[in-house]
Every structure is written in structure tokens, then in C-alpha cells.
Amino acid sequence: GSLEPEPEPELPRRDVYDEAYMFLDVNGPATTSQIAEALNMTTPNLRTYLSNMNDRRQIVRADMFTRGKNQTKASVTVWACTLDELLPEEIEL
Numbered sequence: 001g002s003l004e005p006e007p008e009p010e011l012p013r014r015d016v017y018d019e020a021y022m023f024l025d026v027n028g029p030a031t032t033s034q035i036a037e038a039l040n041m042t043t044p045n046l047r048t049y050l051s052n053m054n055d056r057r058q059i060v061r062a063d064m065f066t067r068g069k070n071q072t073k074a075s076v077t078v079w080a081c082t083l084d085e086l087l088p089e090e091i092e093l
Helices: 016-027 032-039 043-055
Strands: 060-064 076-080
Touching: 016 032, 016 043, 016 076, 032 043, 032 076, 043 060, 043 076
Parallel strands: none
Antiparallel strands: 060 076
């Protein structure tokens, strides 16, 4: 009889949204590259997920610009679960 090849074990599908949220929930505010490194993803790939979460109001983002109005792209983006986490102590909006 012919030997059937073993079926490939199915990798559980990752929930990147859940993983990113859990990382921020545990570690607090983090940059895109810090989260990407923790989740073992590329930064551009992860940024898409984080932006979607931000659009859905699941997380907040802060874009940092170091060179003023001539700069089109943020120097760094910091993400957090809540706005309070990003603000200095005792700031009221």
C-alpha cells in the first residue's frame, strides 16, 4: 500500500489585534517598533493593524514630530490602550 503523507499541522491563526492589545495592556505605551519586535512582526505590517485598532477606537496613538512643520512623517509613533497612559501626570483635558 502507498503511504499517505502526514498532513501538515495547522498553525493556529494569530490574532494580532489581541496580541498587540495585550502587549500594550501589560507593558504600557510603546513604539511601533517595540511592539513589532515583541510580536515578531515587521514594523510596516504591524502599523496596519495598529492603525485599524486606532480607527476602531481600541487604542490611542501619539505621533511625535522632531523637525516641526516641514516634517510629513512622524519621527516616532507611540501607542497605548488609553489616552491617560500617554499624558504626563495630573494633566486634565
